[in-house]
Amino acid sequence: xxxxxxxxxxxxxxxxxxxxxxxxxxxxxxxxxxxxxxxxxxxxxxxxxxxxxxxxxxxxxxxxxxxxxxxxxxxxxxxxxxxxxxxxxxxxxxxxxxxxxxxxxxxxxxxxxxxxxxxxxxxxxxxxxxxxxxxxxxxxxxxxxxxxxxxxxxxxxxxxxxxxxxxxxxxxxxxxxxxxxxxxxxxxxxxxxxxxxxxxxxxxxxxxxxxxxxxxxxxxxxxxxxxxxxxxxxxxxxxxxxxxxxxxxxxxxxxxxxxxxxxxxxxxxxxxxxxxxxxxxxxxxxxxxxxxxxxxxxxxxxxxxxxxxxxxxxxxxxxxxxxxxxxxxxxxxxxxxxxxxxxxxxxxxxxxxxxxxxxxxxxxxxxxxxxxxxxxxxxxxxxxxxxxxxxxxxxxxxxxxxxxxxxxxxxxxxxxxxxxxxxxxxxxxxxxxxxxxxxxxxxxx
Numbered sequence: 308x309x310x311x312x313x314x315x316x317x318x319x320x321x322x323x324x325x326x327x328x329x330x331x332x333x334x335x336x337x338x339x340x341x342x343x344x345x346x347x348x349x350x351x352x353x354x355x356x357x358x359x360x361x362x363x364x365x366x367x368x369x370x371x372x373x374x375x376x377x378x379x380x381x382x383x384x385x386x387x388x389x390x391x392x393x394x395x396x397x398x399x400x401x402x403x404x405x406x407x408x409x410x411x412x413x414x415x416x417x418x419x420x421x422x423x424x425x426x427x428x429x430x431x432x433x434x435x436x437x438x439x440x441x442x443x444x445x446x447x448x449x450x451x452x453x454x455x456x457x458x459x460x461x462x463x464x465x466x467x468x469x470x471x472x473x474x475x476x477x478x479x480x481x482x483x484x485x486x487x488x489x490x491x492x493x494x495x496x497x498x499x500x501x502x503x504x505x506x507x508x509x510x511x512x513x514x515x516x517x518x519x520x521x522x523x524x525x526x527x528x529x530x531x532x533x534x535x536x537x538x539x540x541x542x543x544x545x546x547x548x549x550x551x552x553x554x555x556x557x558x559x560x561x562x563x564x565x566x567x568x569x570x571x572x573x574x575x576x577x578x579x580x581x582x583x584x585x586x587x588x589x590x591x592x593x594x595x596x597x598x599x600x601x602x603x604x605x606x607x608x609x610x611x612x613x614x615x616x617x618x619x620x621x622x623x624x625x626x627x628x629x630x631x632x633x634x635x636x637x638x639x640x641x642x643x644x645x646x647x648x649x650x651x652x653x654x655x656x657x658x659x660x661x662x663x664x665x666x667x668x669x670x671x672x673x674x675x676x677x678x679x680x681x682x683x684x685x686x687x688x689x690x691x692x693x694x695x696x697x698x699x700x701x702x703x704x705x706x707x708x709x710x711x712x713x714x715x716x717x718x719x720x721x722x723x724x725x726x727x728x729x730x731x732x733x734x735x736x737x738x739x740x741x742x743x744x745x746x747x748x749x750x751x752x
Contacts, residue, residue, distance in 0.1 A: 315379050317349050320386055324398050341371050341402040348372050375401070378731035385728070401731045414455060419466060421454045426467060426474050440474040442467070485661055494660035496717035501601060501657050502668070503713070505563040514597030514653075516563040517589065518669040521577055521605075522676070527552040527692040530685040545683065553689045557676075557696065558585045561669040563601075566710035568672065568700050573693045579610030587616055590654065594620075598654045603664060608656070609643045617647060617654050668711050675703070 317325070328334065328342035340361050347357045354365040354372070361368075378401045385397050414422075426445055430437050433448055442460035449455050449463070467473070485491045505516035532546035556577045560569040570592055572585045590598060602608040611631050618625055629635015636646045647656040659666050680699040686692040 315376070317345075318383070318386060320391075320394070321382065321398070322346070322349075324395055328395075328399070328402070337404070338399055338402050344368055344371050345375050345402075348375070371402075374732045378733070380729040381731045381734070397731070400733055403733065405733065405736050414458070418455050422449050422458070422463060422466060423470060423472065425449060425452075425454070426463075426472055439477075445474075481662055491660050492717065494658070495663065495666065498601060498657060498659055498663075498666045499713070499715055499717040501599060502563055503716075505599075508597070508599070509564045512597055513593075513595075514599060515593065516599045516601070517569065518561040518563060518601045518667050519558065519585075519589075519608075520603060520664075520667055520669045520673070522557040522559070522673050523577060524554045525557060525681065525692065525696075526554050527686040527689045529687050534683070534685065543683075549685075552686065552692075555689055555692060555696075556581075558582065559669060559672065559700075560589055561672050563668060563713075564710060566708050567704050568708065571697075571700055573696060575689070577607065579607050579612045582607045582610065583612035583616045586613060590620060600654075600656045601659070601667060602656055603659045603667060604661060606640065608658070609640055609647055611637050611643070614643050614646055617652070620654055621652055668713070671711065672703075672708075675707070676700075679703075 325342045325346050329339055329346060331339060340363065343361055344357055344363075347360060348368075352360075354368040357363075357368045358365045382397065382401065385394060389397060422445065425433075425448060426440055430440050430444065430448075435444065435448070437444070442464040445463045446458050446460045449458055501516060508514035508516060528549040528551055530546040530549045534546065535544040537543040553575070556574055558572040558574070558577070558581070560571065561567075562569045570585075570589045572581075572588060574581055586600070607613075614628060614637060615625055618628055627635070629637045631637045632639075636642050644656075644658065648658065649655060664670055676696075676699065680696060684692075684695065686695065
């Protein structure tokens with residue numbers, strides 16, 4: 308390209324996409340022509356020669372060459388951050404016409420702001436027994452309140468899209484009951500430090516670090532008809548109705564350094580004795596080693612049977628533990644937790660803070676089990692469910708499992724300052740809709 312553009316060259320990816328766009332048969336004619344213009348320009352053809360080839364005036368050729376030159380830095384950067392489909396759309400957008408202003412709006416800025424403000428309010432305050440607005444209800448309410456003389460549901464939805472307002476969608480959030488933020492932070496850091504020190508403990512002190520949790524109420528549901536597998540052009544089809552055969556509970560161990568599920572227990576009940584037996588089964592895989600168990604705050608995870616088991620493994624006389632609700636180590640849940648978390652013990656527990664199950668690595672594994680082994684399964688009995696779970700766990704350990712790369716330290720990562728990328732000519736020409744500008748005004752919200 309001539310002038311300033313002579314110093315730039317098409318990348319291989321740009322050339323492939325432009326060639327593809329210039330040769331498509333069913334594409335938009337203006338995109339085909341403009342892609343050819345850019346390709347011919349990079350072959351060092353003059354504007355007059357390109358105009359003769361594509362049957363356009365030289366002024367048009369110069370216009371699109373300048374627009375490509377102005378957009379080149381942005382397109383070059385997008386090539387490294389977008390996938391191919393998104394990058395093709397970006398090039399097509401660059402070759403598209405400039406945004407048009409359109410016909411004058413039918414509503415004033417004041418009216419648009421009032422409609423947006425209405426969408427941000429609870430519909431029950433307007434006497435409607437619903438929990439979220441629809442476009443039709445907003446249009447009806449706006450007319451009932453005489454905010455506008457008339458407005459269609461489609462126009463209301465278009466306004467909401469422009470300001471990225473989605474009254475029908477919601478996200479959960481949680482008010483933590485933790486009263487001591489410093490204590491909460493210390494507990495989070497303790498869990499993260501446990502993961503980071505796991506390999507060193509394994510190498511130097513022969514200590515296993517294990518995450519434990521339960522998957523409860525796993526249903527052995529048998530579909531009443533066989534699932535039809537997917538075919539080309541047709542997804543798999545599953546019978547909606549099913550027969551219940553009961554539930555089971557899976558208590559699983561995730562070995563942090565080995566990246567394996569260890570000594571999984573599948574039972575029908577879940578109580579203090581079940582959990583203590585599970586820990587005993589786990590310790591039996593390497594009785595002389597040290598063990599660090601990461602668990603949540605469930606009551607069964609600090610019950611009296613568990614304390615007695617750990618004391619027995621450590622060689623502590625059970626008679627010195629006291630009695631539940633009366634005296635000694637067994638008296639309260641707090642005293643039992645203090646005993647189980649004693650850092651001097653060969654077998655100790657690390658408890659997650661409240662509302663922090665996401666810190667437990669086993670939760671990630673449970674998600675894999677639910678998606679891969681349970682979601683689309685059909686089980687003829689509880690025993691069938693147990694056998695299929697055991698086979699999947701063996702398969703998972705052999706083919707899928709690996710240690711997790713835990714990088715979180717308990718502190719918020721500092722956000723890297725993002726460098727704003729260059730803009731294409733069309734992005735610079737796009738003007739915000741009038742109601743987008745006024746939606747930022749907080750007086751009405």
